[in-house]
Amino acid sequence: xxxxxxTPRYLIKTRxxxxxxxxxPISGHRSVSWYQQTPGQGLQFLFEYFSETQRNxxxxxxxxxxxxxxxxxxxxxxxxxxxxxxxxxxxxxxxGLDTGELFFGEGSRLTVL
Amino acid sequence: QKEVEQNSGPLSVPEGAIASLNCTYSDRxxxxxxxxRQYSGKSPELIMSIYSNGDKEDGRFTAQLNKAxxxxxxLIRDSQPSDSATYLCAxxxxxxxxxxxxxxxxxxxxxxx
Numbered sequence: 001x002x003x004x005x006x007t008p009r010y011l012i013k014t015r016x017x018x019x020x021x022x023x024x025p026i027s028g029h030r031s032v033s034w035y036q037q038t039p040g041q042g043l044q045f046l047f048e049y050f051s052e053t054q055r056n057x058x059x060x061x062x063x064x065x066x067x068x069x070x071x072x073x074x075x076x077x078x079x080x081x082x083x084x085x086x087x088x089x090x091x092x093x094x095x096g097l098d099t100g101e102l103f104f105g106e107g108s109r110l111t112v113l
Numbered sequence: 114q115k116e117v118e119q120n121s122g123p124l125s126v127p128e129g130a131i132a133s134l135n136c137t138y139s140d141r142x143x144x145x146x147x148x149x150r151q152y153s154g155k156s157p158e159l160i161m162s163i164y165s166n167g168d169k170e171d172g173r174f175t176a177q178l179n180k181a182x183x184x185x186x187x188l189i190r191d192s193q194p195s196d197s198a199t200y201l202c203a204x205x206x207x208x209x210x211x212x213x214x215x216x217x218x219x220x221x222x223x224x225x226x
Contacts, residue, residue, distance in 0.1 A: 098211075
């Protein structure tokens with residue numbers, strides 16, 4: 001059974017640009033969550049999608065957005081990149097909203113110059 | 114605000130000893146509790162889950178839950194250098210149809226040979 005797949009794994013952008021990250025969950029999982037992780041900051045929850053609907057949202061500015069497609073694949077977008085957006089972006093899937101067992105992808109490491 | 118607190122460490126333990134990691138949470142309604150392990154540069158992976166008061170053992174790992182005192186702990190027996198990682202405590206909050214995970218900042222564990 002394939003795990004959670006994130007693309008791209010690494011990317012470098014400059015301030016003001018935008019970026020789109022992609023996540024394919026484990027087959028059968030309908031929930032996809034996105035997290036930002038920076039050194040010393042732990043996991044910061046961005047948002048969660050379930051059946052194409054955003055169900056939960058963290059405290060991030062509107063520059064951070066996401067969506068989920070009918071096949072459960074998800075994308076997140078960050079517009080007008082800032083230096084502070086440099087981080088590891090992790091996607092995680094779970095089988096449903098009634099479980100706390102998350103399965104993480106390997107992450108997309110974004111560097112903003 | 115619902116919180117999960119962990120000592121950030123680093124916690125240094127000699128090889129072969131017992132490593133004890135602790136976590137406290139603020140939401141009395143939390144029902145599910147998880148320990149994730151994150152190696153440096155990698156994504157978190159679920160290693161233990163516990164849902165009722167008491168101990169749950171899995172190999173060298175034992176999770177302990179005390180809902181009255183609102184703490185959960187992870188014991189690692191016969192610690193190995195490969196156990197060196199950051200351990201994240203996560204607690205569910207919400208209701209049956211929409212559990213959200215509240216994360217601690219993680220405890221960095223170092224096992225010294």
